Amino acid sequence: MDVTLVSKNKGIQPLKFALWAGFASIIMMFIALTSAYIVRHSAGNWLEFKLPNAFIFSTITIILSSITMHMSYSGFKKGSETNYKLFLIATLALGLIFIMFQYQGWQEMHHIGVDLDGNPSGSFVYVISGLHAAHVLGGLAILTVAILHAFSLKYKPTEKRLLRFQLSTQYWHFVDILWVYLFVFFLLFR
Amino acid sequence: MSTQNIEVREEVDEIIEKNGYDDHFHDHHASDKYKSSFVGKYIFSLDHKMISRQFLITGIVWAIIGAAFSVIFRLQLGFPEADMAWLKPLLGKWIVLNDAGIGSISQDFYYALVTMHGTILIFFVLTAGLSGTYSNFLIPLQVGARDMASPLLNMLSYWFFFLAGLVMLYSLFLSTGPFSGGWTAYPPLSALPQASSGSKGGMNLWIISMTLFIVSQLLGGINYVTTILNLRTKGMSMWKMPLTIWSFLVTAILGILTFPVLFAGVLLLLFDRSMGTSFYLSEIFIQGAALENVGGSPILYQHLFWFLGHPEVYIVILPAMGIVSEIMSVNSRKPIFGYRAMAYSLMAIAFLSLLVWAHHMFTSGMNPFITNFFVLFTLIIAMPSSIKTFNWLTTLFRGNLRLNSAMLYCIGFVSFFISGGLTGIWVGSSTLDIPLHDTYFVVAHFHLVMGVAAFFGMFAGLSYWYPKMFGRYMNETVLKVHFWITLIGAYCIFWPQHYLGLAGVPRRYYRFDSFNSFTGWEGVNEFITISAIVVFFTQLLWVFNFFYSMWRGKKVTERNPWHSNSIEWTTPIIPPHGNWPGKLPKVERWPYDYGKDGKDYITQITPYAEGEEVIAH
Ligand code: HEM
Numbered sequence: 001m002d003v004t005l006v007s008k009n010k011g012i013q014p015l016k017f018a019l020w021a022g023f024a025s026i027i028m029m030f031i032a033l034t035s036a037y038i039v040r041h042s043a044g045n046w047l048e049f050k051l052p053n054a055f056i057f058s059t060i061t062i063i064l065s066s067i068t069m070h071m072s073y074s075g076f077k078k079g080s081e082t083n084y085k086l087f088l089i090a091t092l093a094l095g096l097i098f099i100m101f102q103y104q105g106w107q108e109m110h111h112i113g114v115d116l117d118g119n120p121s122g123s124f125v126y127v128i129s130g131l132h133a134a135h136v137l138g139g140l141a142i143l144t145v146a147i148l149h150a151f152s153l154k155y156k157p158t159e160k161r162l163l164r165f166q167l168s169t170q171y172w173h174f175v176d177i178l179w180v181y182l183f184v185f186f187l188l189f190r
Numbered sequence: 191m192s193t194q195n196i197e198v199r200e201e202v203d204e205i206i207e208k209n210g211y212d213d214h215f216h217d218h219h220a221s222d223k224y225k226s227s228f229v230g231k232y233i234f235s236l237d238h239k240m241i242s243r244q245f246l247i248t249g250i251v252w253a254i255i256g257a258a259f260s261v262i263f264r265l266q267l268g269f270p271e272a273d274m275a276w277l278k279p280l281l282g283k284w285i286v287l288n289d290a291g292i293g294s295i296s297q298d299f300y301y302a303l304v305t306m307h308g309t310i311l312i313f314f315v316l317t318a319g320l321s322g323t324y325s326n327f328l329i330p331l332q333v334g335a336r337d338m339a340s341p342l343l344n345m346l347s348y349w350f351f352f353l354a355g356l357v358m359l360y361s362l363f364l365s366t367g368p369f370s371g372g373w374t375a376y377p378p379l380s381a382l383p384q385a386s387s388g389s390k391g392g393m394n395l396w397i398i399s400m401t402l403f404i405v406s407q408l409l410g411g412i413n414y415v416t417t418i419l420n421l422r423t424k425g426m427s428m429w430k431m432p433l434t435i436w437s438f439l440v441t442a443i444l445g446i447l448t449f450p451v452l453f454a455g456v457l458l459l460l461f462d463r464s465m466g467t468s469f470y471l472s473e474i475f476i477q478g479a480a481l482e483n484v485g486g487s488p489i490l491y492q493h494l495f496w497f498l499g500h501p502e503v504y505i506v507i508l509p510a511m512g513i514v515s516e517i518m519s520v521n522s523r524k525p526i527f528g529y530r531a532m533a534y535s536l537m538a539i540a541f542l543s544l545l546v547w548a549h550h551m552f553t554s555g556m557n558p559f560i561t562n563f564f565v566l567f568t569l570i571i572a573m574p575s576s577i578k579t580f581n582w583l584t585t586l587f588r589g590n591l592r593l594n595s596a597m598l599y600c601i602g603f604v605s606f607f608i609s610g611g612l613t614g615i616w617v618g619s620s621t622l623d624i625p626l627h628d629t630y631f632v633v634a635h636f637h638l639v640m641g642v643a644a645f646f647g648m649f650a651g652l653s654y655w656y657p658k659m660f661g662r663y664m665n666e667t668v669l670k671v672h673f674w675i676t677l678i679g680a681y682c683i684f685w686p687q688h689y690l691g692l693a694g695v696p697r698r699y700y701r702f703d704s705f706n707s708f709t710g711w712e713g714v715n716e717f718i719t720i721s722a723i724v725v726f727f728t729q730l731l732w733v734f735n736f737f738y739s740m741w742r743g744k745k746v747t748e749r750n751p752w753h754s755n756s757i758e759w760t761t762p763i764i765p766p767h768g769n770w771p772g773k774l775p776k777v778e779r780w781p782y783d784y785g786k787d788g789k790d791y792i793t794q795i796t797p798y799a800e801g802e803e804v805i806a807h
């Protein structure tokens with residue numbers, strides 16, 4: 001991404017601002033889906049089922065991954081190259097495990113007879129968690145690029161690399177918080 | 191086309207040289223890489239001015255296609271008995287011949303035309319064509335930036351739009367035809383491939399196209415907001431921005447917040463279509479067989495759709511409002527009346543537009559108690575809207591009016607906005623809307639207030655900024671002829687539709703002669719169709735003027751031909767990449783100092799004179 005200009009107004013860096021504007025639209029998309037869920041939920045004929053246990057594990061995993069991401073980031077900033085690289089890989093691994101748990105969760109739902117094309121209560125969980133997983137996959141791609149950078153470039157926390165890393169970190173935390181919100185939402189509206 | 195005029199140094203250059211802000215832009219030779227090749231300059235251009243022209247020309251092509259569709263379905267409505275066999279070579283099997291060899295438009299095709307007309311005009315022309323053109327062109331030039339925050343995302347925004355268009359275009363050539371269930375794509379028609387021939391492949395392509403379009407809108411919108419908030423030049427505080435910029439900012443924010451909701455709605459639709467889910471489907475019998483879907487609700491789709499759909503109509507009109515405010519002030523040689531009130535009402539309209547979506551659903555069986563809430567907020571929108579209207583009228587009042595084409599289009603805009611806005615109050619009241627819903631009354635309402643008004647805003651902007659875009663003028667006489675015919679013609683088309691609607695004639699019907707209650711309007715319908723044909727050909731005249739003037743129009747010799755204050759006119763006649771050849775201008779004052787202290791105009795970069803009164807606006 002190339003920015004022709006540096007911001008002349010002090011304050012937030014333009015690309016960071018753009019990323020947050022992007023978050024706003026992703027949030028609106030999930031608000032739309034969860035509102036549709038609430039509206040449909042209140043209309044009755046709603047199949048209640050227990051959320052798969054794998055979702056609990058996946059929630060723990062993704063929270064852990066945020067912590068490792070943060071440790072990698074502070075390693076990068078404070079000059080600890082090993083922490084930076086190690087925790088970055090740990091984050092990627094936890095991200096992959098998260099996706100595996102999600103997949104296992106869908107399997108569990110399938111085994112208790114809740115399928116995508118059944119009662120909308122199940123369809124909603126599939127679609128919403130699936131769409132979230134797609135955003136995590138995007139995050140995994142970003143992490144992969146970050147790791148490639150970490151190992152191919154000489155370690156040097158320049159302004160430009162710091163910014164790039166901050167953008168990646170923020171996106172990762174965002175998809176983490178998003179999942180926690182969705183998980184709590186699913187628990188509350190059974 | 192790009193003959194660089196030899197520029198004389200002007201006073202503004204001296205001011206920029208003396209006070210301007212040096213961002214060392216030209217030290218990086220950043221401009222060189224943009225000039226490299228034909229492909230880099232005209233096709234995969236990263237320059238906001240070229241991207242703006244790409245949006246504009248693509249929009250014009252779509253406008254011609256969409257308008258031609260309306261002429262064809264108007265022929266059906268005005269002359270249902272006429273022989274259409276002459277269209278057979280062009281439309282093939284969509285023209286059905288009877289035993290006597292008399293051709294008529296097939297019913298499926300009629301619905302496809304109506305649907306595509308709406309989709310194309312609202313999304314491709316009045317959203318991408320309008321915002322894409324003006325936000326791209328004016329934001330960097332009027333806030334004093336070298337380019338957009340991310341030229342790359344900006345270019346992608348255009349190419350996603352282009353792809354969305356290609357997909358939609360392709361759907362026109364499917365053997366089952368494009369989608370035909372109305373631009374709002376309500377289920378179950380849109381959710382069940384077996385519902386109609388347009389609901390098959392055409393609907394899949396409609397969904398793909400809309401998804402690409404939403405991506406384009408988000409990339410564009412995020413860029414516009416970022417640029418406006420972060421890349422303003424020195425001195426350009428928010429309250430020194432021209433109203434155009436205010437309107438683009440509010441529009442882009444609205445788009446960022448609402449297009450994702452449409453995506454959510456369309457995503458669930460896609461699942462219903464292809465994965466057997468029942469988000470929108472319940473207990474449906476089709477061709478004698480019961481479907482398995484239970485528990486869905488088509489009303490859910492309407493909520494999701496209109497949560498975008500209503501803000502969308504403001505996404506269309508707000509940029510036009512900004513353009514009109516700017517041009518009207520310049521051509522009245524007076525400050526815009528109530529500058530802050532104008533900006534605040536843009537924000538109020540945008541905010542309220544998020545709370546009124548269900549006024550499109552008064553007949554969907556909503557709880558009447560909830561209806562009240564939506565009626566209330568809908569009617570409150572009339573307040574900021576009328577503040578704006580009164581401010582335009584007051585700006586004109588006792589102005590030193592220059593009635594050039596740009597100004598005429600602005601006045602036309604206000605006229606249409608009033609005529610269409612007043613009927614908004616009718617349909618906004620649920621008691622009146624229940625009988626008027628889905629009649630020609632609604633068609634008249636939104637074509638006047640949105641369709642024609644937004645087009646006039648777009649025409650005004652092109653008369654006014656064409657010299658900056660292409661270094662030449664369009665032919666003014668042709669523009670005036672176009673203005674008068676279009677103004678009168680549009681009223682001839684849409685005014686009578688109010689009466690049809692009041693008599694209960696429903697919209698989107700193929701023909702009316704099998705219903706006794708809707709007969710008796712044949713003459714009116716013929717009149718409307720003839721007017722539509724006249725207006726259509728007048729638009730082609732405008733298009734001809736547009737392209738002809740690019741090469742043959744009168745050359746611009748003056749840097750600031752309209753004697754305007756805003757800073758895009760301090761750039762060279764054909765702005766280079768990076769917009770200003772040297773330093774960036776520093777802004778000293780708001781853009782509307784016209785007629786202050788006996789001076790005709792004072793540009794935004796002119797420092798306050800000694801003892802000059804600084805008015806807080
Ligand atoms: C005073 C302001 C306005 C009010 C109170 C208002 C109210 C309404 C209502 C209640 C409807 C639904 C009618 C029905 O389907 O039965 C409607 C339709 C519509 N309005 Fe407005 N409106 C206003 C201004 C506008 C503006 C400024 C625009 C566009 C720039 C606009 C564009 C539309 C469109 C496109 C539709 C039709 C959508 C469709 O069903 O295909 N309206 N309006």
Ligand SMILES: [Cu+2]
Binds near residue numbers: 546
């Ligand atoms: Cu509306």
